[in-house]
């Protein structure tokens with residue numbers, strides 16, 4: 648397993664100051680009637696997210712992802728440790744104008760229309776009405792809600808996916824430099840997920856920094872520059888996909904025939920299949936392996952360049 652120490656913390660494409668920096672951030676909740684029980688939600692979390700990066704935070708339920716977001720956003724206070732956001736200590740009010748946040752379970756007022764809700768959010772940021780009239784339709788268009796009549800339809804009549812989209816529009820109402828998205832794909836259908844990925848990529852093109860968490864690993868794999876895995880409040884690993892998964896330079900082959908003992912040397916994880924064929928990853932030079940196989944009288948049925956998926960990596964790391 649690659650630990651944080653193993654993975655060099657290479658800044659994404661730049662040597663710039665991180666826009667998010669946490670240093671041994673820790674959160675212990677006190678629970679129980681006498682507040683005498685402790686729940687350690689986050690243990691000594693140190694990470695950096697750089698300008699313009701799309702950073703994905705992964706972890707099973709209860710790992711501490713939302714806790715980390717809440718700490719960074721100043722919604723809860725750390726027990727110990729420090730954090731810096733856009734150059735200011737966490738909780739500093741002056742940077743809030745530059746931050747957007749899509750909460751895990753956004754509370755959206757049932758009896759407001761999507762438009763009214765966005766007006767409300769814009770009012771909190773003191774965005775002038777003229778700019779609101781310009782920005783709200785743009786955002787509704789961006790999140791794919793321009794077709795429903797967001798001016799008239801109250802949000803109690805929205806589907807889960809539509810609410811998620813309004814939540815996203817709300818997170819962007821102040822044109823933030825740094826956006827926190829807590830499970831932005833949750834509740835979306837495949838088209839909605841695709842659109843959400845496109846929105847995130849559009850934000851990235853605009854130079855925004857996106858810090859998000861999701862359980863949909865295939866989405867994370869498609870859009871993230873770097874990822875970190877949290878488990879039981881602890882950072883298990885952090886790095887770019889190439890650093891964590893390796894580049895696709897291993898061949899995965901399915902073949903038949905040959906000498907099993909020699910094959911085992913070439914394919915240490917070789918498995919035989921019911922139909923008499925075998926499969927495994929080639930260790931060593933692929934062309935030398937092919938020559939050796941020919942000499943043994945074996946043949947290749949299928950082969951592909953291989954690197955583990957983020958899902959395989961995730962499961963493997965959490966099982967350790």
Ligand SMILES: Nc1ncnc2c1ncn2[C@@H]1O[C@H](COP(=O)(O)OP(=O)(O)OP(=O)(O)O)[C@@H](O)[C@H]1O
Nearest residue numbers: 676678686688706707708709710711712713714715
């Ligand atoms: N207000 C609270 N009081 C006590 N414990 C809490 C509180 N909020 C969170 N926890 C605990 O902290 C731990 C981390 O919770 P958190 O919500 O950060 O997890 P998560 O990684 O976001 O999970 P999920 O993927 O399910 O959203 C859990 O054990 C949870 O029970």
Ligand SMILES: [Mg+2]
Nearest residue numbers: 712713714751
């Ligand atoms: Mg959560």
